[in-house]
Amino acid sequence: MGTLVDFTLYSDNKKNAPIAIKAASDEMQRIEQLFSIYGDQPNAIKTFNTSVPNTPIKLPDEVDTLLAQAEQLRRKSLGAFNPALGSLNKLWGFSRSTDASLPAPSSPPATDQISALQAASMHCIQKHHQNRWSRKNRDCKLDFGAIAKGYALEQGMQVLKSHGIQNAIINAGGDIRVSGKHGGRAWKIGIRHPRHAEKVIATINIEGDLSIVTSGDYERFYIYKGKRYHHILDPKTGMPATKTQSATVVTTNATSADAWSTALFVTGLKGIESIEKLGMSAILIDADGKIHTTENIESRLQLSFSPPMLRTSEH
Numbered sequence: 001m002g003t004l005v006d007f008t009l010y011s012d013n014k015k016n017a018p019i020a021i022k023a024a025s026d027e028m029q030r031i032e033q034l035f036s037i038y039g040d041q042p043n044a045i046k047t048f049n050t051s052v053p054n055t056p057i058k059l060p061d062e063v064d065t066l067l068a069q070a071e072q073l074r075r076k077s078l079g080a081f082n083p084a085l086g087s088l089n090k091l092w093g094f095s096r097s098t099d100a101s102l103p104a105p106s107s108p109p110a111t112d113q114i115s116a117l118q119a120a121s122m123h124c125i126q127k128h129h130q131n132r133w134s135r136k137n138r139d140c141k142l143d144f145g146a147i148a149k150g151y152a153l154e155q156g157m158q159v160l161k162s163h164g165i166q167n168a169i170i171n172a173g174g175d176i177r178v179s180g181k182h183g184g185r186a187w188k189i190g191i192r193h194p195r196h197a198e199k200v201i202a203t204i205n206i207e208g209d210l211s212i213v214t215s216g217d218y219e220r221f222y223i224y225k226g227k228r229y230h231h232i233l234d235p236k237t238g239m240p241a242t243k244t245q246s247a248t249v250v251t252t253n254a255t256s257a258d259a260w261s262t263a264l265f266v267t268g269l270k271g272i273e274s275i276e277k278l279g280m281s282a283i284l285i286d287a288d289g290k291i292h293t294t295e296n297i298e299s300r301l302q303l304s305f306s307p308p309m310l311r312t313s314e315h
């Protein structure tokens with residue numbers, strides 16, 4: 001999934017731990033293959049993305065379920081999250097097949113191309129009965145980049161649990177799924193400063209079943225004529241979203257945390273209320289570097305900002 005995954009287990013069964021990690025890692029790699037739109041290995045998503053428009057094709061149960069969830073999230077987020085941005089993402093070029101030697105992008109694509117693919121990605125997926133789905137045009141392509149990593153984290157943790165592991169943390173490039181405790185104390189998670197890689201803006205102490213997922217504009221980006229271009233697109237414009245530097249969502253399920261952190265990144269501050277209404281917590285750093293949080297965050301998490309005066313939480 002274009003990232004490294006770390007497993008940390010707290011267990012008194014030294015023999016079982018590596019077996020559990022191997023099984024969880026296999027499961028996460030299985031999910032990568034199932035949802036990847038990169039590389040040569042065929043899968044149902046790639047078949048769908050090249051299918052004849054308006055012709056339903058049957059998807060495996062697991063893909064059907066995640067796609068239905070993604071489509072529901074698109075509606076709930078009022079279009080801030082869209083699982084059909086495959087063509088636009090490819091045009092921007094931030095993600096690439098690891099085996100291809102394509103150069104990293106350094107300047108934005110032509111605006112007429114962006115507009116055409118943006119229009120093609122709007123409401124372009126249709127559900128039919130019994131796992132069958134169709135796309136409305138040739139440029140409508142699925143890309144689960146904003147949700148499948150969360151799903152893989154969630155499934156990875158379930159596999160650890162099925163091996164009897166209760167206390168663990170899985171970290172997929174900063175997207176984190178936690179279970180239980182770190183011995184006698186909570187797990188301590190740092191949230192990175194979006195403009196200073198070596199600084200942490202907040203630390204959260206958490207225990208139990210929780211996921212902390214961040215979408216930021218600082219991992220896959222370039223600066224062109226003084227402006228930052230990055231990999232999280234506003235589906236309404238087809239351009240990189242401009243309201244946010246970093247959006248962190250905390251909730252039990254890692255699939256939801258992943259998708260909503262992307263949606264919140266796109267909506268900026270105005271999405272923070274919906275996050276709270278849905279029972280999730282969030283930390284948002286807006287385009288000016290100001291920090292905002294959901295009101296529920298402090299009652300649910302032990303959170304400390306560094307330095308404390310950085311924070312402006314009114315919204």
Ligand code: FAD
Pocket residue numbers: 001002031032033035036037038039080081082083085089094095096097098143144145146147148149175214215216219220231232233234235258261262266
């Ligand atoms: P997130 O905010 O979680 O997601 C951003 C990604 O989602 C973008 O890169 C884009 O793909 C998509 N996206 C952008 N805007 C939106 C939006 N508004 N709504 C919905 N989706 C959006 N990267 C590689 O370079 N090579 C690979 O071979 C590769 N394989 C992958 C396979 C899988 C199964 C997955 C899940 C990811 C893979 N990736 C790969 C990484 C992927 O392309 C994304 O860059 C990564 O998932 C982004 O995660 P994030 O947490 O940084 O950002």
Ligand code: MG
Pocket residue numbers: 145146147215257258259260261262
């Ligand atoms: Mg995401």
